[in-house]
Every structure is written in C-alpha cells, then in structure tokens.
Amino acid sequence: MKRIALSEAWTGVADCRNCSIRSSVLFARLDEKDFDELHRPIDQLVYAPGAEIYAAGDKAETLFTIRSGLVKLTRFLPDGSQRIVRLLRRTDVMGLEALLGGDYEHNATALQPTELCRLPADAVRRLSQRNSSLYHELMARWHRALSDADRWIAEFSTGPARDRVGRLLLWLAERDEPGRCQLFSREDLGAVLGLTTETSSRTMAEMKRQGVILETKPNHFEFDMENLSRLVS
Amino acid sequence: MKRIALSEAWTGVADCRNCSIRSSVLFARLDEKDFDELHRPIDQLVYAPGAEIYAAGDKAETLFTIRSGLVKLTRFLPDGSQRIVRLLRRTDVMGLEALLGGDYEHNATALQPTELCRLPADAVRRLSQRNSSLYHELMARWHRALSDADRWIAEFSTGPARDRVGRLLLWLAERDEPGRCQLFSREDLGAVLGLTTETSSRTMAEMKRQGVILETKPNHFEFDMENLSRLVS
DNA sequence: CGCCCTGTTGATACGATTCAAATATCGTGG
DNA sequence: CCACGATATTTGAATCGTATCAACAGGGCG
Numbered sequence: 001m002k003r004i005a006l007s008e009a010w011t012g013v014a015d016c017r018n019c020s021i022r023s024s025v026l027f028a029r030l031d032e033k034d035f036d037e038l039h040r041p042i043d044q045l046v047y048a049p050g051a052e053i054y055a056a057g058d059k060a061e062t063l064f065t066i067r068s069g070l071v072k073l074t075r076f077l078p079d080g081s082q083r084i085v086r087l088l089r090r091t092d093v094m095g096l097e098a099l100l101g102g103d104y105e106h107n108a109t110a111l112q113p114t115e116l117c118r119l120p121a122d123a124v125r126r127l128s129q130r131n132s133s134l135y136h137e138l139m140a141r142w143h144r145a146l147s148d149a150d151r152w153i154a155e156f157s158t159g160p161a162r163d164r165v166g167r168l169l170l171w172l173a174e175r176d177e178p179g180r181c182q183l184f185s186r187e188d189l190g191a192v193l194g195l196t197t198e199t200s201s202r203t204m205a206e207m208k209r210q211g212v213i214l215e216t217k218p219n220h221f222e223f224d225m226e227n228l229s230r231l232v233s
Numbered sequence: 234m235k236r237i238a239l240s241e242a243w244t245g246v247a248d249c250r251n252c253s254i255r256s257s258v259l260f261a262r263l264d265e266k267d268f269d270e271l272h273r274p275i276d277q278l279v280y281a282p283g284a285e286i287y288a289a290g291d292k293a294e295t296l297f298t299i300r301s302g303l304v305k306l307t308r309f310l311p312d313g314s315q316r317i318v319r320l321l322r323r324t325d326v327m328g329l330e331a332l333l334g335g336d337y338e339h340n341a342t343a344l345q346p347t348e349l350c351r352l353p354a355d356a357v358r359r360l361s362q363r364n365s366s367l368y369h370e371l372m373a374r375w376h377r378a379l380s381d382a383d384r385w386i387a388e389f390s391t392g393p394a395r396d397r398v399g400r401l402l403l404w405l406a407e408r409d410e411p412g413r414c415q416l417f418s419r420e421d422l423g424a425v426l427g428l429t430t431e432t433s434s435r436t437m438a439e440m441k442r443q444g445v446i447l448e449t450k451p452n453h454f455e456f457d458m459e460n461l462s463r464l465v466s
Numbered sequence: 467c468g469c470c471c472t473g474t475t476g477a478t479a480c481g482a483t484t485c486a487a488a489t490a491t492c493g494t495g496g
Numbered sequence: 497c498c499a500c501g502a503t504a505t506t507t508g509a510a511t512c513g514t515a516t517c518a519a520c521a522g523g524g525c526g
Contacts (some may be wrong), residue, residue: 020465075387079466083391085383100369100376105383129365136333143333149382150318150338154308157390158316158427160481186505194391199482199507218491233312393513419473429515434473451523 010045016117021091025065026119026141030132045142047110049184053094055107060098062118066090069114072188073106082090086148087111093141111133111184139154149187157194161203164193169213170225183219247275247350257324258298259352259374262366270360276351282417286327286339293331295351299323302347305421306339317424319362319381320344322408326374332358342418390427392465394436397426399465402446403458416452 016035022028044067053064053071060134066088070082073094085106088094097105098121128134146210155167168189172181183189189200207213212231213223249268255261260268277300280286286297286304295307299321306319306327321327330338331354361367388400401422405414416422422433441444445464446456 075383077387077391083387085386096379097376099372105380129368132362134370135362139332139371140377142372142379143330146329146375146379147338147381149379149386150308153318153382153386153390154310154316157386158310196483197504198484198506202482202507204504279518430472431474431516434513435475438474 003005010043013043015144016042017068023100025091026093026124026134026137027118028137030131034127034131034134038190041120041123045116045118047114047116049110049112051110053108053110053114053116054104056104058104060095060100060102060104061121062119063096063098063124064094064116064118066092066094067115067117068181069110069116070112070184071116072109072111072192074109074191075106082107082191083194084188086152087192093145095121096138096145099128099138111188112182154231156192161193161195161199162207164195165189165200165203165207166212166228169221169223170228170232171221173225180220180227183221216228243346244277244279247277249350254300254324259326259367259370260356263364267360267364267367270356274353274356277370278349278351280337280347282343282345282347284343284423286343286347286349287337289337291337293328293333293335293337294354296329296331296354296357297327297351298348299325299327300348300350301415302343302349303415304347304349305342305344305347305425307342315340315424316427317421319378319385320425320452326378328354329371329374329378331344332361332371344421345415349375351386362412365450389425394426394428394432395426395440396465398422398433398436398440401425402454402456403461403465404450406458408458413453413455416454 016022016027019025026029047069054060056076068090071088071094072084073088074082075085076082079231094108094116095104097103124134124138128138151171155171156164158164169181169183172183173179176182183204186201187197189195189204190197193200195203204213208215212228213221215221249255249260250325251460252258271428280302287293289309301323304321304327305317306321308318309315327341327349328337330336334354357367357371361371384404388404389397402416405416408413409415416437419434419437421428422428422437423430426433428436437446441448445461446454448454
C-alpha cells in the first residue's frame with residue numbers, strides 16, 4: 001500500500017496524425033475533417049507505477065487511450081478489501097463510462113510506467129453521433145471490454161491457483177512478444193486472481209523452481225507457451 | 234445436463250405501445266414515428282426452463298429484451314467445463330453483440346419460464362444512428378452489462394462459499410420483492426459462484442438449518458436482508 | 467413400480483488461508 | 497557508496513475450507 005506523491009506528467013499535446021498506434025485506436029477510421037475537430041484537445045500523459053489515474057466516484061469527463069504500460073481497475077468490496085476487475089494495456093480504452101456523464105466506477109492505477117492520451121468525453125460523444133465509423137468503433141470498444149470481463153470471470157476466477165496464474169501469464173504474453181511478459185507485485189497478482197498474496201507468491205516460486213517459467217530480470221518472465229497452456233489446460 | 238426438445242413458443246407480435254415494462258426497456262424514450270419503424274418486427278417468445286435461446290457461435294442477428302424470467306449466459310473453459318458469466322432478468326437486454334454483426338459469444342439458456350421480445354439487430358442499429366435517445370439508451374445498456382460483469386467478479390467470484398451464496402441471494406432479491414427470491418439448481422448455483430455442486434448444496438442446506446434463510450416452496454426463499462448482508466459483509 | 471435425476475450428506479484428501487518469521491529488495495539519507 | 501530502515505517476497509507450520517468420491521433419499525416420469 002504505497003502512496004505516490006506526484007507521479008503524473010503532462011508530456012504535451014498528442015500528435016495524433018503520426019501516432020504509432022493510430023491503426024488500433026478509437027480514431028482509426030476518422031476522416032481528416034472529423035479528425036481535426038477532435039485531435040486538438042488531446043493531451044498526452046505519463047504515469048509512474050503506483051500512480052492513481054482516477055478514483056471511483058470522481059466525475060467522469062475524460063476517456064483515455066493507453067499507448068503503453070499497464071493499468072489496473074479495482075473495485076472495492078462491501079468489507080473494504082478490493083479486487084482487480086480488469087487490466088488494461090496498449091490500445092485499450094479506459095473510462096468509457098465518461099460517455100454517459102456519470103462518475104468513474106473504479107480506481108485506475110498504473111502498474112507499469114504508462115503513457116496515455118486523454119480525450120474529452122463530450123467531444124467524443126458529440127462526434128460519435130454524426131460519424132458512424134466512430135460510433136461503430138465505440139460500440140466495438142464496449143464489446144471488447146465486456147468480452148474481457150467475461151474472460152476474466154472464466155479464466156482468472158475459476159480453478160486452482162496454478163491454473164489461474166498460468167492463464168494470466170499467457171494473457172499477458174498475448175500483446176507482448178510471445179512467451180515473454182512483465183509481471184507486477186504479488187499482492188496485485190493475488191487481487192487479480194482472487195488469491196492471497198502468499199498463495200500467489202508460492203505458486204510463482206514453485207513454477208520457477210519447476211522450470212515452467214524463467215525469470216530473466218526481476219518480474220520479467222519467459223516460458224514455452226505451448227507447454228504452459230497444456231499445464232493449465 | 235438435460236436436453237429440451239421443443240420448449241420455445243412464439244406468442245405473437247409484441248404490443249409495444251401497451252408494454253407493461255416499456256418505461257424500462259430500450260425504447261423507453263422513442264417518439265411515435267421512430268417507434269413505428271421499429272415495433273412492427275418485434276416478436277414475443279416464451280421459453281421453458283432449460284431451453285436454449287441461442288448458442289455461442291450462432292450468427293447474432295437479433296437482440297432480446299427480457300420481460301420476465303431468468304436467463305443464464307455460459308462460457309466454456311478451455312478444459313470443457315463451463316462457467317455462468319451472467320444472469321439476466323426483467324428489463325435486461327441480451328445479445329448486444331448482435332449490433333456488431335458477429336456471432337453470439339455465450340450459450341443463453343432459460344433458468345425459469347422466460348418471456349422475451351426479439352428485436353432485429355439491423356433495425357436497431359439503423360435507428361440508433363439517427364435517434365440520439367436510442368443511441369444513449371444503447372450506450373447505457375453496454376454500460377450496465379459491464380457493471381454487472383464487474384460486480385460478478387467482485388461479489389460472486391471472491392471470498393468463501395457462504396459469502397458468495399449470500400451475495401447472490403441478495404442480488405436475486407433486488408428485482409423481486411425485497412427479502413424473497415427464486416433460486417435454481419445447485420449445479421447452476423455452483424457454476425455461478427465458481428463452486429462445486431456439492432459445496433453449493435451444503436452451503437444452502439446449512440443456511441436453511443441455521444434459519445438464515447427460509448424455504449417456503451421448493452427453491453423459493455425468504456430472508457431478512459439486513460441480517461444476511463451483515464453475515465456476508 | 468422402478469428408473470433417473472437432483473439434492474443431500476458423509477469421509478477423506480487436497481489446496482488455500484492464516485499467522486508468523488526469515489530473507490531479499492528498494493529507497494533514502496548519512 | 498554504503499548502511500539503514502521500510503517494504504516486498506519467500507518460506508514454514510497449523511488450520512480451515514473446498515473438492516472429491518461415494519452413498520443414499522426423495523420426486524417426477526415413463
């Protein structure tokens with residue numbers, strides 16, 4: 001439970017036109033005119049690990065596209081403990097609820113150094129009513145978020161600890177290079193998988209000892225994906 | 234695992250104008266003209282418990298509004314077992330993915346006698362691009378589905394068996410009368426909560442013995458909500 | 467009536483949690 | 497740069513809870 005003083009930085013106005021991930025972001029198919037209307041007020045931000053991007057209950061006025069890094073969305077349980085309900089990474093959109101004009105529903109915290117673009121929700125909302133490709137893209141984003149949530153339930157909240165850890169490693173490797181991934185603290189690992197910190201630590205330690213996974217640097221892992229998926233079947 | 238021969242029935246074309254739940258369905262705020270465009274092709278259907286409404290992989294061409302009853306959405310795990318990822322009830326919309334033109338992603342099965350309205354996805358899609366209140370309503374539906382999924386993760390997939398069962402009972406009572414709910418098979422209960430059939434059965438049986446819940450008819454339960462929420466904290 | 471399916475219960479084994487302690491790692495100030 | 501304290505990780509031992517395998521009771525249906 002660390003507290004971060006100031007670890008957010010504004011790094012300028014986004015150069016969307018030359019964005020390296022433009023093909024997979026919200027505005028992938030916008031024409032020049034509509035694009036102009038939107039690209040002006042987009043800021044780029046960087047967050048350090050542990051930095052909070054927004055909190056549940058904050059007024060939701062912006063959505064974010066993640067350019068790099070990893071963000072956790074947590075939700076508090078009635079009893080005060082918390083559970084991580086989603087992890088967002090490159091090309092994911094965060095804070096879609098801003099389109100509805102209410103409050104954020106999660107605490108969003110960077111787990112790795114994270115770059116994101118901040119988009120004013122009202123501009124996106126306005127444009128999406130005229131521009132049908134943005135409209136469809138938004139629909140697709142809602143859908144993707146929902147699919148991720150379903151997968152979360154089925155894969156990360158079901159079965160023995162070893163299987164859950166394995167599935168998460170495979171999931172993390174999906175968008176990095178195959179067979180490699182970067183992890184985070186055992187406490188967060190537990191909060192993702194619905195396990196205690198000790199159990200996540202034990203499970204990781206044993207998988208390392210058995211040679212199923214190899215830790216190249218602290219929290220950087222390599223593994224044979226075929227082999228791992230067989231083990232967690 | 235039962236197989237239902239024929240338990241789906243067409244019960245006529247919907248009389249949307251006089252719909253008893255119109256205020257909480259997708260078209261709550263449509264004006265007459267737009268409403269006319271849409272209401273014609275809406276069919277009403279009834280499904281018996283155990284009947285499959287659609288299957289994962291089926292081409293998704295319709296969405297559904299649930300008028301009454303209870304539907305489970307299940308997802309298959311890599312190892313062949315399945316997990317229930319959502320329960321849908323009165324006023325919920327099912328099959329939003331039809332708006333994207335792909336396939337259904339779950340198996341949808343009635344758990345209780347269920348009435349629903351079937352809406353052609355293309356008509357909804359077309360209309361939603363012109364009509365901004367429908368557009369907003371759709372957005373709100375995606376959002377609601379996502380909130381439900383998050384809650385599912387946090388409440389039904391976290392903590393000891395007793396807490397999960399308690400939270401589910403409270404959840405079920407939300408839209409019925411307070412302090413009452415109708416349940417379903419222990420096998421499905423386990424698939425909702427990520428537990429085995431035996432554990433769900435044991436947990437229910439013990440809560441009955443302890444007087445925390447009272448079974449008035451088979452699978453109909455009554456309980457003191459204050460008391461129950463304190464127990465599962 | 468007998469069969470099948472669901473729910474319940476029991477005994478045991480396994481796995482996860484809990485509490486506690488030792489070790490490793492990180493950041494900071496001397 | 498090293499030493500120190502704070503924090504995170506790992507490990508251990510005991511306990512608790514859930515899964516597993518098995519048996520049995522009750523209800524519905526042919």
